[in-house]
Amino acid sequence: MKVLYASSEALPFAASGGLADVAGSLPQALRNRKVACRVVMPLYGSISDEMRASMKFITSIMVPVSWRRQYCGIFEAKAGGVVYYLIDNEYYFKRNGFYGHYDDGERFAFFSRAVLEILPYIDFKPDIIHCNDWQTALVPVYYSTLYANREGYTGIKTVFTIHNIQYQGKYGRDILGDVFGLGEEHASLLHFGDCVNLMKGAIECANKVTTVSNTYAVEILDPWFSHGLDPILKDRSYKLSGILNGIDVKNYDPETDKDIPYNYNAKDFSNKAKNKAALQEIFGLPVRDEVPVMGIVSRLVSHKGLDLIKRIMWELLNLTDMQLVVLGSGDWEYESFFKELAAAFPEKVGLRLGFIPDMARKIYAGSDLFLMPSKSEPCGLSQMVALRYGSIPIVRETGGLKDTITDSGDGKGNGFTFKTYDAYDMLDAIGRALAAYADREGWQKLVERALKCDNSWGKSAKEYIKLYESVL
Helix, strand or coil: CEEEEECCCECCCECCCHHHHHHHHHHHHHHCCCCEEEEEEECCCCCCHHHHHCCEEEEEEEEEECCEEEEEEEEEEEECCEEEEEEECHHHHCCCCCCCCCCHHHHHHHHHHHHHHCHHHCCCCCCEEEEECHHHCHHHHHHHHHHCCCCCCCCCEEEEEECCCCCCCEEECCHHHHCCCCCHHHHHHHEECCEEEHHHHHHHHCCEEEECCHHHHHHCCCHHHHCCCHHHHHHCHHHEEECCCCECCCCCCCCCCCCCCCCCCCCCCCCHHHHHHHHHHHCCCCCCCCCCEEEEECCECHHHCHHHHHHHHHHHHHHCCCEEEEEECECHHHHHHHHHHHHHCCCCEEEEECCCHHHHHHHHHHCCEEEECCCCCCCCCHHHHHHHCCCEEEEECCHHHHHHCCEHHHCCCCEEEECCCCHHHHHHHHHHHHHHHHCHHHHHHHHHHHHCCCCEHHHHHHHHHHHHHHHC
16 A cells, blocks of 8 residues: 655654644554555755755656646655655745745645646655645645546545644635636635635545544534534535544653653653652742642643633632643733743742743653643644653543543543633642642552553554555
8 A cells, every 4th residue: 555645744854833743653653554655745945954965856847836837846855764755846935934925825736736746756656645734635636626537647545634624725716727727617626605715625525534533523513613614524524534643652752752851661750750850940940849740831822721721820829839830932912921920929830931842841751730721622742742751631621632631530541631611610620630649649550540551653553544445
């Protein structure tokens, strides 16, 4: 079985979020299970000279973008045993940042056409092209409308994964022909409301549609979660399934992690207390083993549940003996809130604004609790990383949070959960977690259960293989 994995970003070459983690890990897991999986992605200007030096130039071709024909260089690289094809066009990809440009529609229409145009030149005809999010949503559309009957292209199937349904690739209707190069006979595939919607087109044209957790696959049929696409998803529900993401357990391993002061594992995690003390020192907090440390590593935006935290955290810190360490950046409102909180509670709250990967690992390793009360969370990786490091998650039951964290009230779970999006329901879950921490013997058993949780890509890869086999 041959799979070409199309993504707008992938580790180790370029990353802005969780998609890059998935695109860097899932193909390796598939390859370990005898699936010939290769990755295709843009060659961004931000990719280092060191990485570029290891790339091999294959050839250059011209790719149609409606009435234009644009240069496309094809480079090959290897990472983690996986072959990557990097698509070069400096006009489109040598820019600051991957997304947010005025012509993103044209940039990723070019990339989607390039994914298909390069096939005769890379000596790899895939059985399946696996596409991800709106940036590659035109691949299934182009394949079904322009390529399916071409010599050398017949028989290819397409799978489309929704990582976050909030971002759909919406553009004015006039873009259909002038930029995407599609005629009015194909308009119904992409038209949705008063715009062209790329994700809608992929849902219509792909053979299978997946999303990144079982619960999220159900949630996006609900208007509260779907950002308008629920009618299309309900009509095409026979295509839809959820497969939970995993994490790279070699990358996130407290036994070998060089970014944490003291290493440990599930059999002997006594060094976790030393990491806690180191974390308290880093954030300028009193070093006290008996006080629980709660960690937050998050984008500071409302859908991550920050409004719930803002509502009850003053009350919580006033009434309880605990410490809070926060790492993240985002909306001014929430950055200001945590600054005020740190100023008001200097012995209880530590704050670092920004995205600092090594600091995130220190928080995972040094915190006792990990708070993640998201309004919506398609899958979420942070709660799985927290488990890997023995930091007990407190989460709202939504998306992948519900699928990975079970409440320990029965003595068997791996965290603490609450259902409704309500600040005082969250406060109740935090209260139960703090009470559990006071039972030192019981807490050690809970940490051990967390450390033994298996959220590796192995299970997910098996599910994707079953999906691919069903498509073929």
